[in-house]
Amino acid sequence: MSDDPIRLVTIGRILRRRWRLLAVLAVVGALAGYGTSLLYPPRYTASASVLLPGQWEERALLTQAEIATSSAVADRAAAALGWRGVSGRELHNRVSAKAADGNIIKISGTADTPERAQRLSDQVAQQFVTFAARIAGAGGDSTDPDAATGPEALRQKVAEAGRRITDLANSANPGQTVEGVQARTELEKLRTGLEEAIKKLDQAGPAANKAGMVVMGPAARPAGAAPPTRTQLIAAGALLFFLLAVVGHLIAARVNRRLRTEAEIAAALGSVVLGTVEVVAERSAHGPEGRGARARIRRLLGVDTRWEIPVPPASGDEAGRRIRCRRVCARLRDQLPADGCLLVVVPDGDEIARRAAGQLVAEAGGDSLLRVVGVPVSQPMVPDRDTESGALVVLSAGSRTAEELAGIAEACADGGHEVVGIVLAGPVRARARRSAGHSPDNGHAPDNATGALAVRGHAAGGSV
Known part of the structure; x- marks a missing residue:
């Protein structure tokens, strides 16, 4: 029975002569799948999308997806939902996030009812936006007042340094000695470098903060259960028992030692x-x-x-x-x-x-x-x-x-x-x-x- 044509003929013979047994075993497998579905109640999954404005690299998007499923976000979502017996650790296992095209983080939450799945995904998305803004220093609830005023104070100090450099250049006895010319040149280079640093700081500020993450509307309420559904478990059980029966017949035929010649x-x-x-x-x-x-x-x-x-x-x-x-x-x-x-x-x-x-x-x-x-x-x-x-x-x-x-x-x-x-x-x-x-x-x-x-x-x- 090692040749493929013989194997196909053997399978056809099994289907023709043992179709009643195979049908009964398929029904038994379907009942087993139904029993399994009773042990594992159906789950529903809802998804919410968060838009990240600006230019983002792929690695940065993956980092934001990891933040969305972090324990810190899950703990805040559990506290906001207030579900009895549901901790942040359990919510962490029910939430997933992935980066989609167009700088979008898709957050999915799984629960035992469609309503709870919708609320879970919406709450996790909201907590993710708040937590990401706080990390970037743009959140309104920041507890460090120096974090917001630090860049502006630095700009003021750079501007004051530029004015002092100008005053020193004007008082450096212009045009009379070689040392004076060299001093003026060095001061001009220093002021130019400070101005370029301020420009780079102004350009990097909005990109670094990445403020303005937006939740793109509430999550849609799921219309059906997440896989594996009860129907899928029943079909999988019937197919599994059917295949096991066919494989069992093939194994029995292979180990058969009855003499034929x-x-x-x-x-x-x-x-x-x-x-x-x-x-x-x-x-x-x-x-x-x-x-x-x-x-x-x-x-x-x-x-x-x-x-x-x-x-x-x-x-x-x-x-x-x-x-x-x-x-x-x-x-x-x-x-x-x-x-x-x-x-x-x-x-x-x-x-x-x-x-x-x-x-x-x-x-x-x-x-x-x-x-x-x-x-x-x-x-x-x-x-x-x-x-x-x-x-x-x-x-x-x-x-x-x-x-x-x-x-x-x-x-x-x-x-x-x-x-x-x-x-x-x-x-x-x-x-x-x-x-x-x-x-x-x-x-x-x-x-x-x-x-x-x-x-x-x-x-x-x-x-x-």
Whole structure:
């Protein structure tokens, strides 16, 4: 199952043959998602936008977004809202902010109702504007009076220094000595530098303060819950259980160790394959029969049949199937001694093999008896040898593992029976309508079915 085409075919086979089970598991997953939604009530998210005027670099915008979600802003918002049992630490986990295009900080708040989410985002946005203005020194509630007057006092001192420089330049005995000219030049350079510094201070003042942040209106009340919503949880639960069921089927198919080829089956039983008996497949042919509520549930879900078995090939008419069965009987006669009967061993639960054994009994004829016994696979036990000349194992391909077949072979050896041959039961689809009065294909042979089998030759255990 390592090739992709085979994998796709396998998934399609799962969907066709186990769709009832997959549907039930999807419903169970949906119920699990619904239960999860009850444990986690819906959340609503509202967003408020704050405009930052002026020119801002990307790193500066990211810094402002971090300030909007800081604990200082969250604590002020919690105090302003006054919600019982809601602290600033909890609000900090409910608030997020990001920088958008156009120097906009988008602040989002999450709460259990749309109204609370709207109030939360509006309050956080307002507290962010107030806190940012206070940091920049433009807030009206600043407690440091020197912070606002410092730049203006500096300008006054620079202007006074410029006037003194002018006075010194005028009194420096202009034009008479070289030292006087150099002094005037140095003083002019100093005054020019001070004037340029004042210009830069005036230009940097508004950009540094970044005053005038504006909340762009109240946050819109959310119309729906934030993801994951209840519908999303239900859909996710159904999809998760469905995928887990499909993956479980694929894993089971990958670790399946049932033998499918004739060579593997013959090596496990230590004998030869005499041929294949075709059996018209029925719905319950690949699964064990049972009664009661558990068996009815298995049939309802479709788990009473094996899904990994390919669709049985189409067979010819009933006469063709009987001819193939006679040929298998003829090969069997060549492998048995002239006298004695044969013990037909059928693993329990293999309905296809049990019906194939019934066809062999019906097609056999002669004086010797053919005895059919069912053998449990978990603890195989075969009757002790009486008049039998050997054991014939009848089973369907892909139904047993090598260990199980080895256990059947050991049980035959413990009972004194030599495995003289193997007959494979192959399910087929009938093309023509079967006759109601014919018994080989219609009926099921009981476990103690017997029939005459004419034998000849003395090459028991030989090859065909």
